[in-house]
Amino acid sequence: MKKITLLLGVIIALPLLIGSAQGEILHNYYTIQEDTEELANMYPDIAIYREHGESSLGGLSIFSVDVALNITELSEEELRAMPTMYVDAAHHGNEQMAVEAAYFFLKEVLEKSASNPAYLEGKRLVVTPVVNADGYSIDCRNNAMGVDLNRNYPYMWGEYGTSGTPSFCPASGTYRGSSAGSEIETQANMELMSGMNMYVYLSGHTGSNDIVLPWKITGEYAVEIPDWELYEQFLETSNNVSGLGYRDPSGAGESIAWGYGARTAVSVIVEVDELQWIGATLEDARGMLDNELKMYEMVWENLTLMGGNIEIKGIENGKIALMNMGWGAAYNITYGKQIIGLVESGEEIILNVEYETDGSMTDGISYNRMNITGEEESITEITISIKEEMGIVEEENGIPYPNITLVILTVVMSIMLRNRND
Numbered sequence: 001m002k003k004i005t006l007l008l009g010v011i012i013a014l015p016l017l018i019g020s021a022q023g024e025i026l027h028n029y030y031t032i033q034e035d036t037e038e039l040a041n042m043y044p045d046i047a048i049y050r051e052h053g054e055s056s057l058g059g060l061s062i063f064s065v066d067v068a069l070n071i072t073e074l075s076e077e078e079l080r081a082m083p084t085m086y087v088d089a090a091h092h093g094n095e096q097m098a099v100e101a102a103y104f105f106l107k108e109v110l111e112k113s114a115s116n117p118a119y120l121e122g123k124r125l126v127v128t129p130v131v132n133a134d135g136y137s138i139d140c141r142n143n144a145m146g147v148d149l150n151r152n153y154p155y156m157w158g159e160y161g162t163s164g165t166p167s168f169c170p171a172s173g174t175y176r177g178s179s180a181g182s183e184i185e186t187q188a189n190m191e192l193m194s195g196m197n198m199y200v201y202l203s204g205h206t207g208s209n210d211i212v213l214p215w216k217i218t219g220e221y222a223v224e225i226p227d228w229e230l231y232e233q234f235l236e237t238s239n240n241v242s243g244l245g246y247r248d249p250s251g252a253g254e255s256i257a258w259g260y261g262a263r264t265a266v267s268v269i270v271e272v273d274e275l276q277w278i279g280a281t282l283e284d285a286r287g288m289l290d291n292e293l294k295m296y297e298m299v300w301e302n303l304t305l306m307g308g309n310i311e312i313k314g315i316e317n318g319k320i321a322l323m324n325m326g327w328g329a330a331y332n333i334t335y336g337k338q339i340i341g342l343v344e345s346g347e348e349i350i351l352n353v354e355y356e357t358d359g360s361m362t363d364g365i366s367y368n369r370m371n372i373t374g375e376e377e378s379i380t381e382i383t384i385s386i387k388e389e390m391g392i393v394e395e396e397n398g399i400p401y402p403n404i405t406l407v408i409l410t411v412v413m414s415i416m417l418r419n420r421n422d
């Protein structure tokens, strides 16, 4: 009896021993939750850990980390307005390497930002390492209700590539759920994304080692992607850094279909390495995920270019020169009475300076940074201030008011200083 207990002990402990001898082993639900929370707590000025949802069985939380410069000083509204990259993983609970990719990416962005805050400037990153907590905790594709969460989103829901029958572990079917968005994991993820100004959404899966488009663009059920030129630029750059090709999705109602169709982000699945549950170490995993992580990094570094991005080049002789620096076209460029329907990527346009009735220069150029509209009319709208960007200070009633402020300030300062000397 003792021998058997000892033998069992060795068998159970062996993978742990090997793991610790070679380095840390891959995460399970509890270690990824703990490590993610700990990681965020190491960077309190730039990261906040949140539990924003619960799994179907109710016992496990769905957690995310929100990253931005001086994050605790930002209001909910300011955070919501920032260009955002969203990374999630494990809609399919048995796709472990995608969780590791999300974790590594979060860790590396935090490490880089701690030594170089400019790496975060003007942008927000949100990471949810495990969407399907129940499934991930028992190495199952579907959630505890037998639903394939990546067929459950309310965009083209059930149109193709889904099943009408629940399927539980170890089976791994594509049950779309009883209705569009029926699952609480799906709802939690949608609510989280709805609170973001999402520019890019990368959803992590494993298996085919490529990139999956939000909608089918070939064959039956093909739908035109309204921002295809932007997608092409994105896919080409992505291919250059990672070597990953792209393909149509296998089913409707995927999270990325909703991410693009409803929330207007450039949304793709990144199918990372084929590896799932094996005795690999974290170090092995980092090596195997290198090309995908290069792609994640490329997206972060170019985030504000993912769409139209109008910059003011200069103002001269009553003309304003603008250029679209983004990878996609800009739409409905509006300034005073002037409206331009489309400015291609890399194209320059000239507008006439306009004036208000009080003689001051009209400010504010607005445009749409994507062609797709999404579920909120204003979701892709951007307004830039000519005065702010060009550092223009206008005079009021002919008297430059900053100088008055300066005079008052000098007087106050000199009085204060005199008092101090007394």
Ligand SMILES: [Zn+2]
Pocket (backbone or CB within 6 Å): 092, 095, 205, 206
């Ligand atoms: Zn998957």
